[in-house]
Amino acid sequence: MTCQELRACLDAHLDGELDLPLSLAADEHLAFCAGCQWAYAQERELRGLVRTRFPREGAPAALRERIRGALARAEQAAGVGVPRRWAYWAVPAAAVILVALGVGLWQRSAPPPVVRELVAKHVMYSRLDAPAEIVSPSEEAVSGWFKGKVRFDVAVPDFSPSGIRLVGGRLADLTGRQVAYLLYEKGRSLISLFAFPGRGLALPSGEGTSGRDDRFYVAKVDGTEVVVWTQGEVAYALVSSLDRESLLECADTVWRLVVSRKPPGV
Numbered sequence: 001m002t003c004q005e006l007r008a009c010l011d012a013h014l015d016g017e018l019d020l021p022l023s024l025a026a027d028e029h030l031a032f033c034a035g036c037q038w039a040y041a042q043e044r045e046l047r048g049l050v051r052t053r054f055p056r057e058g059a060p061a062a063l064r065e066r067i068r069g070a071l072a073r074a075e076q077a078a079g080v081g082v083p084r085r086w087a088y089w090a091v092p093a094a095a096v097i098l099v100a101l102g103v104g105l106w107q108r109s110a111p112p113p114v115v116r117e118l119v120a121k122h123v124m125y126s127r128l129d130a131p132a133e134i135v136s137p138s139e140e141a142v143s144g145w146f147k148g149k150v151r152f153d154v155a156v157p158d159f160s161p162s163g164i165r166l167v168g169g170r171l172a173d174l175t176g177r178q179v180a181y182l183l184y185e186k187g188r189s190l191i192s193l194f195a196f197p198g199r200g201l202a203l204p205s206g207e208g209t210s211g212r213d214d215r216f217y218v219a220k221v222d223g224t225e226v227v228v229w230t231q232g233e234v235a236y237a238l239v240s241s242l243d244r245e246s247l248l249e250c251a252d253t254v255w256r257l258v259v260s261r262k263p264p265g266v
């Protein structure tokens with residue numbers, strides 16, 4: 001991708017509207033081009049300003065209620081669940097389509113932008129020769145490296161019982177927020193574990209999905225499995241070309257580790 005091409009799709013990239021190959025090409029360009037990095041940062045800052053000065057108007061309350069009612073009725077009729085958070089940001093037109101098509105189908109075919117961005121990052125890092133900033137097989141060393149770099153406790157799970165080894169970690173970015181990124185590998189498969197503050201992000205939830213375990217949202221994007229969940233203030237995402245069962249096992253390991261690390265009485 002050239003600078004000119006990048007500038008042409010900068011807006012769409014910031015909006016998370018590019019398809020996966022384009023989004024990857026843009027990220028690759030941004031990784032080495034200082035000029036475009038600057039343009040990207042400027043544009044993002046400008047958007048932040050616009051958002052805080054001119055908050056977007058929400059849908060009228062009565063309309064929101066009607067949509068929620070319609071979604072709830074469709075959910076009952078179809079016997080499938082709509083993850084609660086989705087209902088809030090569904091635009092009226094999308095809500096009508098949802099009801100018409102059946103929410104399950106739509107949800108499977110169109111993962112939210114944040115999920116696609118996570119997959120894009122996973123694919124991008126898996127193409128780099130040395131994606132980790134700290135390379136260490138020690139959970140303690142990697143966890144310690146993040147101290148003072150991110151504003152949350154980074155739990156570094158041990159997946160070795162499943163034959164998955166820790167490679168290391170790095171800092172990453174997700175729509176302007178800081179992400180602790182952990183890399184694991186099994187054979188030639190890379191397993192990405194992202195941890196980031198979940199507040200204010202339109203994250204999907206496993207609630208009401210047909211999966212066996214409603215703690216986790218699961219999706220498959222371009223052949224890559226994604227598991228997303230939130231524990232307290234921190235959201236987690238596992239992304240890999242491994243099979244879903246293995247990834248859910250890993251998710252359960254992280255879940256239990258995070259629970260065990262909570263200070264008593266909280």
Ligand SMILES: [Zn+2]
Nearest residue numbers: 002003033036
């Ligand atoms: Zn450039």
